[in-house]
Amino acid sequence: MRLSADINDPAYCHDYYDAMIYLNGVLIENCITADVVKGECLCYVTPLKKDKYGELETHILKGNVKIAWKPSDGGL
16 A cells, blocks of 8 residues: 555545655654555655755655554544
């Protein structure tokens, strides 16, 4: 499974922000794309900083990726 917050990514999911991404059992913040099969997470570098082109810097973290969904509030 692959899930992305990037609207230009074929794996884009409009419910991405309801997902919790874990890498080696640790919740990952600032994750843009998670790929369970490849075992990769594309994340923003923290603290946030821009590259020479003015884009936020990213890095790829590798390991055991798990995607879980936040519990529903039942529509209330």
